[in-house]
Amino acid sequence: MIYFIGILICIALLFLILFLGPKGKIFYSGKSAARSSVNLRIDNKTKEIIQRQLAEAETLKKIAKPAQLKQAILELDKGLNLALESLYPGKNFVEKMKQVKPKIKNGELYDNLWYAHKVRNIIAHEINTDLAFTELQRVMDIFEESLRDLINS
Template structure:
């Protein structure tokens, strides 16, 4: 007579072994993929630095953003934050960071890749509040902080001197 319990036990054992093997292969592949993406980003930064890609236009855009911050009008500060966010997003795209939106690009950056990542998230969240809540009251100190966080990221990305 055939012992089905023995056959089922062996099939379970083989299934577990295969699952562990393919799980290991999957995890190893994901780790290697992330390493390759990180290497691609680093190589892209070396081959195509942001300042070289945009020339002096980037510096003049930043100076225009800072002129908006010198205003006494809240609308000008909001405009400066939105423009600074766009500028950083353009630099992230040209540096090879992956993602369809700024938020996705920030999520794809590992902590060690960009020291100003937390500050960039903070500034981007302020920008999102401005864009999605038209009644949001922006204090000058908050606007100044957001712009300074964007500036720190741009300097770290070698986009500003």
């Protein structure tokens, strides 16, 4: 009988340790609530940096040459990454982008943003990339709209 009671106590303790965890919460993840939660706004310093990048991209866009548009796209992608770092926890760009979907009001814009980032990767990693001028303008417009949406929401 004592053996049976001992087994029940061990099972109960195991249950308490495994399911309630050290913080007394079921399936405790180990992350603090503040760290795992999403900031609702981009801080002012980050907004200022992104707004400068948007202005610089607009200047490059006015030059109307493919090389300048490519440079502007790279800058705008940096701005997007900065905004995502400010808003969402995550190890990499992909993890943060998955979290941004509810924040971007327009679902089509979210899909276009993924496309724009892929074009950015082509520009950054492939030598002698020839993309149509209109396509470069479209990608810039997507980045600009997305960044404005993120910093103004």
